[in-house]
Amino acid sequence: MKILRASDFSWLILLFIVCSCKTEAEKIAKSPGVAEEARILPPEDLYGDLFYDVQTGRIFEDSKTFVDARPVYEVSYIREAYQSLGDTSQAALASFVNEHFELPEATSKYKSDSSSINMHITKLWDVLKRPADERVTGTLIPLPNPYIVPGGRFREVYYWDSYFTMLGLLEDGEVETIRHMVDNFAFLINEYGFIPNGNRTYYLGRSQPPFFALMVELLASAEGDQVLVDYLPELEKEYEFWMSGKAGLGTQTANKRVVKVNENVYLNRYWDEFATPRPESYREDVETANKAVALYPEKTREQVYRDLRAGAESGWDYSSRWLEESENGEMELSSIQTTDILPVDLNSLLYNLEITISRAAGLAEENSKMREFHEKAIKRKEAILKYFWNDKAGFFLDYNFRRDQFTGKFSLAGLYPLFFEIASKKQAMEVAAKVEEVFLKPGGVVATPYQTGEQWDAPNGWAPLQWITIKGLRNYDHVELADTIQDRWTRLNSQVYDRTYKMLEKYNVEDLSKESGGGEYPTQDGFGWTNGIYKRLTSEENSD
Numbered sequence: 001m002k003i004l005r006a007s008d009f010s011w012l013i014l015l016f017i018v019c020s021c022k023t024e025a026e027k028i029a030k031s032p033g034v035a036e037e038a039r040i041l042p043p044e045d046l047y048g049d050l051f052y053d054v055q056t057g058r059i060f061e062d063s064k065t066f067v068d069a070r071p072v073y074e075v076s077y078i079r080e081a082y083q084s085l086g087d088t089s090q091a092a093l094a095s096f097v098n099e100h101f102e103l104p105e106a107t108s109k110y111k112s113d114s115s116s117i118n119m120h121i122t123k124l125w126d127v128l129k130r131p132a133d134e135r136v137t138g139t140l141i142p143l144p145n146p147y148i149v150p151g152g153r154f155r156e157v158y159y160w161d162s163y164f165t166m167l168g169l170l171e172d173g174e175v176e177t178i179r180h181m182v183d184n185f186a187f188l189i190n191e192y193g194f195i196p197n198g199n200r201t202y203y204l205g206r207s208q209p210p211f212f213a214l215m216v217e218l219l220a221s222a223e224g225d226q227v228l229v230d231y232l233p234e235l236e237k238e239y240e241f242w243m244s245g246k247a248g249l250g251t252q253t254a255n256k257r258v259v260k261v262n263e264n265v266y267l268n269r270y271w272d273e274f275a276t277p278r279p280e281s282y283r284e285d286v287e288t289a290n291k292a293v294a295l296y297p298e299k300t301r302e303q304v305y306r307d308l309r310a311g312a313e314s315g316w317d318y319s320s321r322w323l324e325e326s327e328n329g330e331m332e333l334s335s336i337q338t339t340d341i342l343p344v345d346l347n348s349l350l351y352n353l354e355i356t357i358s359r360a361a362g363l364a365e366e367n368s369k370m371r372e373f374h375e376k377a378i379k380r381k382e383a384i385l386k387y388f389w390n391d392k393a394g395f396f397l398d399y400n401f402r403r404d405q406f407t408g409k410f411s412l413a414g415l416y417p418l419f420f421e422i423a424s425k426k427q428a429m430e431v432a433a434k435v436e437e438v439f440l441k442p443g444g445v446v447a448t449p450y451q452t453g454e455q456w457d458a459p460n461g462w463a464p465l466q467w468i469t470i471k472g473l474r475n476y477d478h479v480e481l482a483d484t485i486q487d488r489w490t491r492l493n494s495q496v497y498d499r500t501y502k503m504l505e506k507y508n509v510e511d512l513s514k515e516s517g518g519g520e521y522p523t524q525d526g527f528g529w530t531n532g533i534y535k536r537l538t539s540e541e542n543s544d
Helices: 010-030 043-047 049-056 075-083 090-100 117-128 159-171 175-192 212-223 226-230 232-243 279-295 301-313 344-363 367-387 412-419 425-439 463-475 479-500 528-538
Strands: 253-255 258-262 265-268 460-462 506-508
Touching: 043 049, 043 075, 049 075, 049 090, 049 279, 075 090, 117 479, 117 528, 159 175, 159 212, 159 463, 159 528, 175 212, 175 232, 212 226, 212 232, 212 344, 226 232, 226 344, 232 265, 232 344, 265 344, 265 367, 279 301, 344 367, 344 412, 412 425, 412 463, 425 463, 425 479, 460 463, 463 479, 463 528, 479 506, 479 528
Parallel strands: none
Antiparallel strands: 253 258, 258 265, 460 506
């Protein structure tokens, strides 16, 4: 392989990784239950040596650039031409890619004007909308209906982002767009058995937080309860995906996304089918794994890759939630242990999925199924209250099932039991007090109170977490605190818009003079879920 030309010993490590990646990549295309026409290859399998050389050769600052590029010739021709390429210097490789691929645009051609912020958002729907995909080359998985992308480097639809985007679309009367997006997700469930992280082949190993039931409920609020009946088969298939691997588990054992924590008690974790570097963050993942195995001799690279991918499935990529604290109190990405952790938000979402399936089955007059999923929801609620509520902390915390103890990390994931009305009134009162004491900042609420350099930690605030927190507090009549968070967040959005005419992916809620930061890439503008939540929170029709 071409990477052997390098003299640095680190390339030998990469050679081992390359070989294992190819083996895993082939599994995606050959996985059972995937229709022949849907077997689109991931980039490492599609482009072979060219993929690895580009991603390890730092041809692009953002590793996602190349995997999103569209080949302008037949891929077989590109691969053959690359094998014949004599000069493989960085400059020659960059020239080859530019000649044979159409690179994604770094920024949108849309130019902001001085419209009011809500008018700006309304205009942005058309900017962020993509038409139904024709058969495409490259890594994009074609979708049959139009859809909204988040914006910036996120050029495809994203699973959990879309729910929060839909909240704003509904305020603008874009019900047809919501229906199209729900139909696209139903298509993905039927085609692949689950909703991938996004409609790219390199996302086919994982999903994202299961918000499909909430999307169906949102569409039903506009079109009537028959919507729930219509999507019942897809709701059940999504549930089967998350519960796959349950059979045969012993206590305190796990398989895929299911963990048996006690007799007849099953909870869920985040997972990914592959234990290789993410193609869209290839170089970064290799560097993280190299550091991890040097610092933690008990770790393997495969374990690190799996935990990084599982962290990406969580949507919180990355956060102190998944990191181990060192003796000096520091938390580094190389300590990641996502698959050891039962997340409170995921299990709350699956409780809602069980409730939604039960309700939909009742509407469809499938009474045995209605009772079955109602009982599942009751059991999960009991387990959530038992395993995630920490009396001493007065908060819902994630649980490390390997160690049989709480992670001890405060995060706004602890508001999901309030959002879905799982918590008792007393618990909600304690959570509200902790939100005010720990999370409330001048610009809203911070994702976690920890400064780690990761983007889902302090000082950053995120639109979906503002919504979950505000709605959760209102469910238990903590209206004053909810209103305070709403006012601070929407004012921050407005102030940044007035300065920049942009809606950002995330915001610094601690120091309002500074931009957000951290993570693997710069703060993006666009931005689907920020637009949606701002619209929802500032709507005159919002009576919550």
